Amino acid sequence: MTVLLSVIQSTIMPETSSTNGNDSEVQLSSEHKETIPQRKSKKVQSADTNLEELKVKLTDFRARRAKELNVKPFYIFTNNTLENLLQKRPVTMKDLLEIDGIGPKKADQFGQEIIEIIQSHSSK
Known part of the structure; x- marks a missing residue:
């Protein structure tokens, strides 16, 4: 199960890094980041x-x-x-x-x- 999760994470989110054995820190590449709408003046x-x-x-x-x-x-x-x-x-x-x-x-x-x-x- 852990191996499958790692494969999925590396396929979907190649910039995922592991901080320790259990927790994952997700960093989205620029193509996955959502833009935040700017407030109107x-x-x-x-x-x-x-x-x-x-x-x-x-x-x-x-x-x-x-x-x-x-x-x-x-x-x-x-x-x-x-x-x-x-x-x-x-x-x-x-x-x-x-x-x-x-x-x-x-x-x-x-x-x-x-x-x-x-x-x-x-x-x-």
């Missing part, structure tokens, strides 16, 4: 938080307006449109109309509120 964390806050505000707006109009939230705008809004952050009607999923009718119905949400969030 405070600036990146702040940007992530800022983006998440805007996403929540736009999602809340979508849910509120859908309830008021008795329609499904995707009628107001889809998740893909939400992602485009977050990425491009339009601040004019012209910019808003360049977002996939926002045409003249939705811009007329919801555009000003969407722009106000984005502008008020951008000023923080």
Whole structure:
């Protein structure tokens, strides 16, 4: 059994060394070491938080307006449109109309509120 264990250890972990007859100290080679994810800087964390806050505000707006109009939230705008809004952050009607999923009718119905949400969030 001990011989089999030694063979397995030397095959799987060739850099295993024995400190005494019974205990093994395992040292993984560099190809076996896991990398520890680096923490995000405070600036990146702040940007992530800022983006998440805007996403929540736009999602809340979508849910509120859908309830008021008795329609499904995707009628107001889809998740893909939400992602485009977050990425491009339009601040004019012209910019808003360049977002996939926002045409003249939705811009007329919801555009000003969407722009106000984005502008008020951008000023923080």
